[in-house]
Amino acid sequence: LAKTTQPISMDSYEGQEVNITCSHNNIATNDYITWYQQFPSQGPRFIIQGYKTKVTNEVASLFIPADRKSSTLSLPRVSLSDTAVYYCLVGGNTGGFKTIFGAGTRLFVKA
Amino acid sequence: DGGITQSPKYLFRKEGQNVTLSCEQNLNHDAMYWYRQDPGQGLRLIYYSQIVNDFQKGDIAEGYSVSREKKESFPLTVTSAQKNPTAFYLCASSIGGQGHSYEQYFGPGTRLTVT
Numbered sequence: 001l002a003k004t005t006q007p008i009s010m011d012s013y014e015g016q017e018v019n020i021t022c023s024h025n026n027i028a029t030n031d032y033i034t035w036y037q038q039f040p041s042q043g044p045r046f047i048i049q050g051y052k053t054k055v056t057n058e059v060a061s062l063f064i065p066a067d068r069k070s071s072t073l074s075l076p077r078v079s080l081s082d083t084a085v086y087y088c089l090v091g092g093n094t095g096g097f098k099t100i101f102g103a104g105t106r107l108f109v110k111a
Numbered sequence: 112d113g114g115i116t117q118s119p120k121y122l123f124r125k126e127g128q129n130v131t132l133s134c135e136q137n138l139n140h141d142a143m144y145w146y147r148q149d150p151g152q153g154l155r156l157i158y159y160s161q162i163v164n165d166f167q168k169g170d171i172a173e174g175y176s177v178s179r180e181k182k183e184s185f186p187l188t189v190t191s192a193q194k195n196p197t198a199f200y201l202c203a204s205s206i207g208g209q210g211h212s213y214e215q216y217f218g219p220g221t222r223l224t225v226t
Contacts, residue, residue, distance in 0.1 A: 034214075043115075043201045043217025044154070087153065101146070101154035 004088045009106040018075045020105050022088030025069050033064060033071045036087045038104070044087060048073070075107075083109045114138065115218035117202050122223045124196075132187045132221045134202035143185035144203040144215065147171060154201060160185055189223065196225045 005023040012018045024033070032051055036044035048055055050062040050071070061074040075082060085104040115136045124130045136143065142161050146154040156169030160179040174193025179185055185204075189196045200221045205213040 036215075041199070041220065041222070043203065043220055044215075045217070046214040049214065103151070103153045 004090055004102055006086075006088050006102065006105045008103065009108065011108050011110065012078055013110050014079055015077050018078050018082070018107060018109075020073045020075075020086055020088075020107070021070055022073070022090075023070045024088070024090045027068050027090050031068075031090050033062065033068075034089045034091075035060070035062065035073045036089065036101075038085045038087065044101070047086075078107075078109045080109050080111060083107060115202060115204055115216055117200075117218035117221050119221060120219065122221055124223070124225050126225055127191045128225075129188055129190050130196075130223065130225075132189065132200055132202075132223070134185045134187065134218060136183055136185075136202075136204045136216075136218075138204055138216060139182070140204035140206055140216070141182070142205045142207060142213070143179065144205075145169075145175070145177065145185070145187045146201040146203065148199045148201060148220075157187065157200075189225075196223060198223060 032049055034049040035047045037047050038044040048057055048060045048062045050064050052064050052068060055062045063072045085106050087101050087104040118133045122130060144159045145157040147157055148154050155171050157171055157175050158166055158169050158177045160166035163179055163182050166177050166179050174190055176188045176190060177185060200223060202218040203215040205215045207213040
């Protein structure tokens with residue numbers, strides 16, 4: 001299972017775009033890249049998932065370069081309510097199921 | 112209203128007692144999971160089940176047991192053998208049970224305190 005590396009924490013201001021990068025150098029061919037958001041004392045919530053290039057939904061965009069060894073979660077115009085921990089996961093449909101939710105990136109949005 | 116429910120939200124037990132945490136889902140998902148989260152840490156997988164009557168150990172299964180007799184239910188028992196049981200426990204489910212391509216839906220969690 002591919003190990004991921006993310007910054008421990010990030011600060012931003014309301015209205016700014018925030019980009020959180022995740023490194024996954026040993027990503028396998030069948031692996032997907034998934035991002036979750038977690039607020040204190042709640043379960044994580046799915047944000048976005050991708051395999052290659054760019055994926056966009058109503059809350060975020062996910063940029064994946066051609067070599068897929070990293071990915072960037074982009075949150076447009078963050079608000080105070082986006083203060084949370086963001087987890088990057090990498091895994092696929094083969095080789096059994098294991099989950100690695102690392103420590104994630106703690107994003108703090110200031111007014 | 113579909114989702115995952117966990118009960119209770121807070122649970123207090125004395126050391127040496129077994130305790131069972133409830134997890135129910137009405138999403139008709141095949142796969143269910145149990146995670147443990149310690150303060151300031153990520154989630155660690157305890158057990159997972161891809162289908163009824165089948166379950167597999169995750170990364171930290173020692174001191175825990177599960178059952179999957181019904182598709183919608185996946186209770187977790189924290190036994191007295193678990194050395195540090197105080198933690199936040201999260202249950203999740205997904206449509207498929209193989210790998211990460213399926214979105215996981217999480218319950219609200221149970222905070223267990225053992226003294």
